[in-house]
Amino acid sequence: MMNPYAILGVSERASADEIRKAYRKLAKELHPDARPGDKAAEERFKQVTQAFKLLSDPEQRARFDRGEVDAQGQERPHFHYRSRPGAGPGQRGPQGRFEDLGDIFSDLFAAQSAGAQRRRPAAEKGADLRTQVTVSLPDAVLGTRKRLNLPGGRALDVTIPAGMTDGQVLRLKGQGHASLSGGPAGALLVEVKIAPHPWFRREGDDIRLDLPVSLKEAVLGGQVRAPTLEGDVEVRIPAGASSGAVLRLKGRGAPKAGGGRGDQLIRLLVDLPSGNPELEEFAESWRLPTGYDPRRRFRE
Known part of the structure; x- marks a missing residue:
């Protein structure tokens, strides 16, 4: 496995907040629900999850930095880890650590972790999707309908209202990316470009x-x-x-x-x-x- 810092795209001096933000961004992009059937994205998702799991634990991160454990969190040869006094099973070390991985997924995907009921945050709206459509000057002035081919093989018939000007944007609610947390879909933003007319x-x-x-x-x-x-x-x-x-x-x-x-x-x-x-x-x-x-x- 690669260096967990490189997997998340952060420096070795990155703060806890920077690591968490990097993981949230990558997890949203690579989650199997966002890319169904994409085996490469699924494998990359597993890597960033393991990297975050390691670096989100201050003790494990410190041990990795000292070379005591590998990127999987496994003990390296010739090193023996002695837990701190009073740190029983399941206990965590220093103050100010990240929330655990399950909390991240609860925040991102409104899921339950290992069957344990978690408080669900408010579902987030899906991301907006941007595209362009080119129409003739008569169609822009008089209005028309155009078929758009969107990512994922989806086609959508869009009404171009009469009087559109070059660069004007149509906002179609609910036609953007699906939400990863069960919220409403984002909007489709269609920029209208007007082709030059010969007369x-x-x-x-x-x-x-x-x-x-x-x-x-x-x-x-x-x-x-x-x-x-x-x-x-x-x-x-x-x-x-x-x-x-x-x-x-x-x-x-x-x-x-x-x-x-x-x-x-x-x-x-x-x-x-x-x-x-x-x-x-x-x-x-x-x-x-x-x-x-x-x-x-x-x-x-």
Whole structure:
């Protein structure tokens, strides 16, 4: 058996409280109820239990430190242990020793030791379980359902409420790790990540979209189809629309905290074909109107 200090991950100068805390942590992680069928964890659990059993007894710990007993608490050759005067069978030595191993298990797992009835402490809640789910921007804004695959082969369908923002966390009570002491299960904490969208971007409660339009559509105006989170709609382009002009679709954005929804803001971008002789000929012959200067604002 390895050195009991190394098994518990503490130094040889560790205090009684440090040893107890190290054992509690390892026991919770390795207990067979927490890892059913895991033979390696079961063997490791036995090792940490034996290590704690040795180091939790101040007399045995001192004898181990002096080399009088081995890691199993067995007498080493050439050493003979003489108990202190007045220390009868079952009695312990110095003041301030740990509670015995059974008390630790009673605290951790609310169990009975060797059939003897022990006072059961209040059952502790199981640990929380954390995971992530990635959704599209439309699904985050409008709401959806996602199936999560959790540790242990468990699957769970989770409702993503409408209006979720990137990094927001859903707390699902009772869907976390089971309690080791008979208490309620912990919570499942689901962090929602929103995948970048190729067209839409969210700004507060509004959704923004850049919509390319032809030169003819910008000059003469007309009806064009534009995408929204809920499908394509017809929008009217006003005649003489400049690149950068913004159209507003009321109520097509994200849900607001106080009710209702934001808007979808559509920025028009005039898109010109490259290498078009007719358009180049038109541009050569076109004359600027008197007083027209597209960069006048920079000189005012």
